[in-house]
Amino acid sequence: MIKAILVDDEELSIIPLVKKLQKFKDIDIVKTYSNPKQVVVEDMNFDVVFLDIEMQEMDGLNLAEEILSKNSNIQIVFVTAHSEYAIQAFEIHSIDYLLKPVTTKRLEKTIKRLKESIAAKEQLQVSPLPESQLSIKCFGELQVYYNKQPLSFKTAKAKELFAFLLTYRNTYIHRDKIIEELWPNQDYKKSKTYLHTCLSHVRKLFNSINYSECILFKNQHYCLQMHLKDCDAFLVEDVIKNVTVIDESNIELVKQVIHSYDEPYLDMNGYNWAYEKSQEFHQHIIYLLYKTIEYYKQKDMNKSLYFLEIQRKLEPYVDENIAQSMELLIKQNNRSEAIKLYQEHRNLITEDLGIEPSETVKKLYGTLLNT
Template sequence: MIRVIIMDDEPLALINMEKKLKEFNSIEVIKSFTTAKDLLAEGPSLDFQVAFLDVEMPGMNGLEIARLLKEWNKNVYIVFVTAYRDYAVQAFEIHSLDYLLKPISKARLETTINRIQELLHLEKNSTPTLIRNKPALTIQCFGGFVVLHDDKAVHWRTVKTKELFSFLFSNLNSLVPRDSIIDALWSETEYKKARVQLHTTVSYLRTTLSALGYLEVIQHANGCYILQLEDFQCDAHDLEHILNRKMETGKLDIETAEALIQNYQGEYMATLDYPWITSKANFMNNQFTLLLHDLVEHYTAINDVKKREHILLLTIEHNPYSDKTIQQLIKHYIDVDNRANAVKIYNNFKRTLIADLGILPEHETTELFNAISVEL
């Protein structure tokens, strides 16, 4: 049974709401209130999971009551019931589960109750994150943006829900001003409409993440949003961790780096056509290039010519216009006495530069090639 309290300053509206809820066998209305005074007196001693609150009430309105209930129990679900649309934005900022407009149909109320049942079921049956051997949430950023939960693709309610998650995830654990999000995702939309769309999308995203067992991970304060996630695996975060550890210790975690390289699918969020991605993508692609260069140095130091060649070829694939990498690859082929491949790689590189950029290889690259050609 879902334990529910109701609050409405109009007695007839309260009776009507209680009657509607009691039509559902899964609902137990444990208490109804018409005044904030009564709620403050009895509320803290009640065991309830959901609060249906009218918004327009004298004294403390529904929004203020909701904030109070969240202080008592951050996991309580809030459903606002009102005849007015004007409070939708504020309602979503308080992490409300739903916003019902009077008069409420049974079908619309059933949708809300089904969502509550689903969330409570997941809470009851979820495995505590501390005892998981493998994170349930996997996020692949290189080559696209794929989010899996228990190896199944996450379903996003709207396209914007996915984009908002990718934007907040790109700024993980950082406060992002509301207007910065609007500029990034709704730049072509009139501001007032964009703000409503943002709060609607935030609500959808919270519901999606809550259904996966990630509760209260999106916070709103002082006009900013912040996404705080734990217990997940992400290739982009693995990359940053590897490079940060190398800076701290001076040593490269070869095993983790090789695993990351093996699963590499392409450039950062390459399949997404979001204007805001460019700066972050450039940074992450440069970070990946740094890791490749570190691996080349490592394999050169231990004289593993096979792995060095593999990483150099991957580096060229990642950045086909790099004279430095071509020079390294030519020298590699000289070292392994394969000058034919050195000539081939140079000619391919030259054709690519001319076709794509209208330029020739650097002088040092050409001189290296000429030296090989004389020997041949």
């Protein structure tokens, strides 16, 4: 039996549909609702919802999103007097779109589709694979791999939507905020359709690799919940959050994080909204480099110089880096390298910034010339 619920804020519209559905022996009407908000708090213990779109308490498209975010196996059948929502309805992956008044003959087609869809899903159901099968690279260009094979997004905007939700993962972001960032200065109604289309593409992609309920929806807010073990950006955030002092127990992990940062966050994708997050990651890496350089100063001067060089590539104009590097080179009696470093630094900041090195760096250079 196919367990069904009906949702319509006009009770007079529910009654004739109930009578028609009762003629089908495969349909078991579990409950009817005239207040759509009541559905949200219910257990999703049904197979299909016959759902109106234009309701006062809650928009039917939004309710469908909430239902699917809790149980993606539930089938959606929209029953409405308005034809203009058909595109949005099918982008949400509804099984059918019925115009009122619904005839028994038209319902026959719907029930047939329902039975075929439910049977197909039951046949394809497999145990979810471990999340370690999925890996994501965010530094440079967003790249998503499953079983070491790259995943292809259907459109560039679908990929950008995933990148946006990934950036703010485990946080509910209002639909309008997403539209504002991804489709600025565009018609709002069209942008909502674009959003639903991209969500459909992303969900379909991740459904295909058994991540069927990673995008949640609640009160017009979307949230990506994805607990990955293999993501360069996640690793940086975890280390920053949990490592307060660098010591022998965590230095290798910190070095792994530093080496994973080959380019800025989502740099090659060119997403304007990602700039602030990119700067945040940059500062995280600079902080870890500073701590790593301090850790190695007394233990291994060559390693300290190595990480100073990495820091210099990320922030080439910082006098403090040059001073520290020159001091270590002097301790190693590497006078020629220290002089070369000073001259390269001076030429760089003079040409690019029109300024001279700091007095500290100049004094170190003067000491080298007098020895």
